[in-house]
Amino acid sequence: MNGITLELLDEILGNVEFKGQSGYERHLFGTAITPNGVVEYTDTIINDGTDVYYIKGEMGTGKSTLLEKVYKNAVLKGLNVEVYHTPLIKDNIETILIKDINVALTVSEIFKEKNYKLVDLDKCVNYDILDKYKEEIEYDKALIAKLLESGIENIKRAKKEHDAMEKYYIPNMDFNKIEKLKINIKERILEFK
Structure with a gap:
């Protein structure tokens, strides 16, 4: 994992000179859990001319950690970075966009089947150990999917009630x-300057 990370950092940022000051990082969401299900806009964030790295890996393989290391190193070199987090676990990163050098890294399934540069973290997994827990892992994946589906149904019902109240x-x-x-309150607050 560390070897893959270092190679990737060298490939993406190796020729980037330090800009004299740190770059700016902006944290956003490109995906949301809505009454209409999971809605993703990663394909609108990443432009056609951008060099895209698709980060492949099962849950727990370190995709978010890798993305964090890349974006933090880019910021250290003085590049501005947009960091897109996952909607379910806000600390996990889904996509980073380094506009200054026209590079994006993403775990988005939208980019899975396309001809992008592949970074496969599954090859870091010791399947001899993992296969012992295959049944539990499959159960957990199914449970997560079921809970997400249930959560979306609850959001749908809440939206329906909200819309009825708005009428x-x-x-x-x-x-x-x-x-x-609002204007009156603002003026009163400004009087205390």
Whole structure:
């Protein structure tokens, strides 16, 4: 894993000179869990001319750790980086985009079947050990999928109730009064300067 990381860092950032100051990192989401299911926009984040590295690996193989090391090294060299996190576990990284050098790294399944540079972390796994737990792993994967599906159904029901409530609230709201109140509060706060 460390060897793959170092090779990748050298390939992507080896020729990048230090810019004299740290770059800027911006943290966002490119995927969301919505009433319509999991919605992903990674394909709109990464432009056609971008060099894309698809990071392949089962859960727990270190994909997010690898992405974090690449983006932090890019920032140290002075490059600006957009970091896109996963919606379910916000600390996990799904995609990084280094616009200054036109490079993206992603675990997004959208890029799985395309002709992008492949970084295969599955080859770091000791399957002799992992195969002993194959049944439990398959059970856990199925459970995660079922819980996600259940969560989406709950979000759907909540949205339906929210939309029903809005039918009563919106026609009875005086948005002009709310705007006047907002301005008044702002002016009162600024008086304390």
